[in-house]
Amino acid sequence: MDKFVVEGGRRLEGRVRINGSKNAALPLLAASILSAGKEVTLAGVPRLADIANMARLLDELGVEVASDESTDHSTDGAKASAYRLKPVDTGKSHARYDIVRTMRASVCVLGPLLAARGSARVSMPGGCAIGERPIDLHLRGLEALGARIELDAGDVIATVPGGRLRGATIFLGGAFGSTVLGTANVMSAATLAEGTTVIESAACEPEIVDLAKLLTAMGAKSEGAGSPRLTIHGVESLGGAHHTVMPDRIEAATYLCAAAITNGNVELENCPLDALLAVTDRLAAVGVQSETLGGDDPLRAHCRVTSERVLKPVSVTTQPFPGYPTDCQAQLMALLCLADGNSAITEKIFPERFLHVAELTRMGASLVRQGATVVVT
Numbered sequence: 001m002d003k004f005v006v007e008g009g010r011r012l013e014g015r016v017r018i019n020g021s022k023n024a025a026l027p028l029l030a031a032s033i034l035s036a037g038k039e040v041t042l043a044g045v046p047r048l049a050d051i052a053n054m055a056r057l058l059d060e061l062g063v064e065v066a067s068d069e070s071t072d073h074s075t076d077g078a079k080a081s082a083y084r085l086k087p088v089d090t091g092k093s094h095a096r097y098d099i100v101r102t103m104r105a106s107v108c109v110l111g112p113l114l115a116a117r118g119s120a121r122v123s124m125p126g127g128c129a130i131g132e133r134p135i136d137l138h139l140r141g142l143e144a145l146g147a148r149i150e151l152d153a154g155d156v157i158a159t160v161p162g163g164r165l166r167g168a169t170i171f172l173g174g175a176f177g178s179t180v181l182g183t184a185n186v187m188s189a190a191t192l193a194e195g196t197t198v199i200e201s202a203a204c205e206p207e208i209v210d211l212a213k214l215l216t217a218m219g220a221k222s223e224g225a226g227s228p229r230l231t232i233h234g235v236e237s238l239g240g241a242h243h244t245v246m247p248d249r250i251e252a253a254t255y256l257c258a259a260a261i262t263n264g265n266v267e268l269e270n271c272p273l274d275a276l277l278a279v280t281d282r283l284a285a286v287g288v289q290s291e292t293l294g295g296d297d298p299l300r301a302h303c304r305v306t307s308e309r310v311l312k313p314v315s316v317t318t319q320p321f322p323g324y325p326t327d328c329q330a331q332l333m334a335l336l337c338l339a340d341g342n343s344a345i346t347e348k349i350f351p352e353r354f355l356h357v358a359e360l361t362r363m364g365a366s367l368v369r370q371g372a373t374v375v376v377t
């Protein structure tokens with residue numbers, strides 16, 4: 001699909017079920033490489049192009065991949081797949097540019113390949129629509145675990161002298177704070193290293209906690225996932241496991257904003273409210289209420305979003321979790337275009353992530369950008 005046609009002017013009302021998280025699912029799928037020939041099954045994997053690309057990449061890397069498409073008819077026919085993954089050919093370790101260029105997150109096979117197979121050749125991901133995105137922290141972390149890393153013709157070539165990574169204490173913070181996929185890579189690699197690894201300034205995102213849950217179910221030993229200090233005690237081998245992917249907090253936040261933009265009344269099922277506190281806090285300040293209707297698990301809540309007629313302006317700065325997420329910055333900006341006064345949005349994770357500013361302006365928004373801040377009138 002290359003275009004959406006949206007007829008505006010209608011209130012959004014009704015119920016919708018939140019799909020599994022893409023950002024959680026990608027490193028979870030890659031973690032299957034760590035299994036010593038046993039099956040890893042993942043339920044609730046969203047049906048998206050990136051997921052299909054990751055499945056294709058894993059297939060090229062000798063992982064047998066099977067998916068059963070299932071339709072969840074509980075409310076809206078949301079579609080998810082269950083994936084069964086089993087490494088069958090451990091001689092393959094080259095992630096080609098053809099695939100990596102279609103999906104930056106291909107880099108999350110690097111840590112698992114190194115740990116399980118002792119070598120990896122992964123094409124360097126290029127830039128993307130939100131700017132230059134380096135992987136220096138991923139490489140620094142893996143080098144601290146004993147990997148030897150060279151760059152050749154646009155590929156990262158990584159090997160493990162002696163065959164097994166060694167635990168280490170690693171500071172993984174960079175100029176923009178922690179790194180989500182960098183933490184996923186180093187954590188995954190450390191599960192099979194000899195000895196204990198401590199990652200300081202680890203990403204605290206809920207998707208990292210979801211990955212730690214799968215790794216633990218496969219037999220890994222770790223503490224502190226979800227906090228800035230992550231400790232991993234290496235084990236000899238990992239087995240199979242079953243895991244259900246957490247719901248997508250970006251998708252949920254998008255519905256929250258869309259409901260508010262149309263002054264709607266929307267119920268969300270399977271909503272990871274507990275991972276959205278920075279978003280619901282800012283939305284409450286704008287005049288948008290999210291009310292829990294039920295569900296024992298705060299990561300899979302049933303909730304309702306409604307908004308006041310007059311929206312108030314707010315200031316928001318994007319930050320690593322638990323701060324306001326960069327992935328929900330554009331949606332909030334669209335909402336704030338309708339607020340009664342001046343709002344300020346500052347982007348601290350990807351300072352160039354403002355492609356939507358020109359497009360909103362074309363639709364009549366009043367936006368002034370100065371560096372990494374946009375004033376919304």
Ligand code: UD1
Nearest residue numbers: 023105133134135136137138174176178179180181349350
């Ligand atoms: C993940 C998410 C993406 C989200 C981002 C930040 C996935 C598939 N994608 O991307 O949707 O917007 O987290 O929440 O999960 N950086 C470095 N060196 C590195 C790595 C990152 O300087 O080696 C910088 C980046 O340029 C950026 C910041 O660190 O400024 C955070 O990036 P990072 O958390 O790594 O983003 P991703 O994990 O790629």
